[in-house]
Amino acid sequence: MEPPGTPREETRLPPGQYIPRGRPVIHYGRVPAFRADTWDLRFFGAVAAGQDQRLTWPEFAALPRTTLLADFHCVTKFSIMGNEWSGVAASTLLAAVPPADDVRHVMLWGEYGYSANVRRADFDACLFALELDEKPISAERGSPVRAVIPHLYAWKSVKWVRAIEYLTEDRRGFWEERGYHNVADPWREQRYSYQEEPGEGPP
Numbered sequence: 001m002e003p004p005g006t007p008r009e010e011t012r013l014p015p016g017q018y019i020p021r022g023r024p025v026i027h028y029g030r031v032p033a034f035r036a037d038t039w040d041l042r043f044f045g046a047v048a049a050g051q052d053q054r055l056t057w058p059e060f061a062a063l064p065r066t067t068l069l070a071d072f073h074c075v076t077k078f079s080i081m082g083n084e085w086s087g088v089a090a091s092t093l094l095a096a097v098p099p100a101d102d103v104r105h106v107m108l109w110g111e112y113g114y115s116a117n118v119r120r121a122d123f124d125a126c127l128f129a130l131e132l133d134e135k136p137i138s139a140e141r142g143s144p145v146r147a148v149i150p151h152l153y154a155w156k157s158v159k160w161v162r163a164i165e166y167l168t169e170d171r172r173g174f175w176e177e178r179g180y181h182n183v184a185d186p187w188r189e190q191r192y193s194y195q196e197e198p199g200e201g202p203p
């Protein structure tokens with residue numbers, strides 16, 4: 001018996017989602033190779049210092065880490081419940097490389113030009129994960145570092161992250177340009193761009 005008041009699994013499932021067997025791996029294109037000597041995380045756009053910055057692999061790997069327990073909702077309707085991610089919080093990166101005061105949006109860039117745009121408040125909740133369930137993230141799941149924004153559909157959780165672009169005005173990323181919702185809140189089933197209300201996307 002579960003104690004009274006314990007939420008059942010279904011109550012944590014956003015509308016239209018289901019729990020699959022297994023744990024699908026999904027991405028567009030090839031899995032990139034990681035090379036610690038050439039890897040960097042680049043910051044560009046509206047950086048407060050007025051010029052691009054970069055963190056090398058040893059610099060990034062030395063940043064303090066936190067853990068996040070979260071569900072994962074793909075717009076193709078499967079959800080993976082209870083993932084334990086560990087990595088660097090966005091707040092740590094924002095302190096290391098402050099954005100200009102008028103930054104309201106952020107573009108996350110992965111290898112090979114994959115990108116996803118998020119609002120500043122959503123970026124603030126992002127974890128840059130190096131581990132999943134106490135193991136280093138596998139190559140096909142985004143090693144060495146992937147973004148995790150559990151309260152948005154998973155296409156915003158960019159694997160193989162390589163750059164962060166601070167934006168003063170919103171701009172659509174890879175899937176957002178191809179008909180997917182600019183905001184992507186699974187609890188509101190914001191799947192497609194035709195559902196966008198005024199103000200939810202760039203003009």
Ligand SMILES: Nc1nc2c(c(=O)[nH]1)N[C@H]1C(S)=C(S)[C@@H](COP(=O)(O)O)O[C@H]1N2
Pocket residue numbers: 023024025026027028029073074075110111114140141154155156157158159160
């Ligand atoms: N770089 C990159 N990140 C990506 C994608 C991609 O195509 N390229 N696909 C997204 C989508 S649609 C999903 S559902 C998740 C899948 O993560 P998983 O392979 O760990 O299940 O990664 C997201 N991040």
Ligand SMILES: [Mo]
Pocket residue numbers: 026074075076154155
């Ligand atoms: Mo997805």
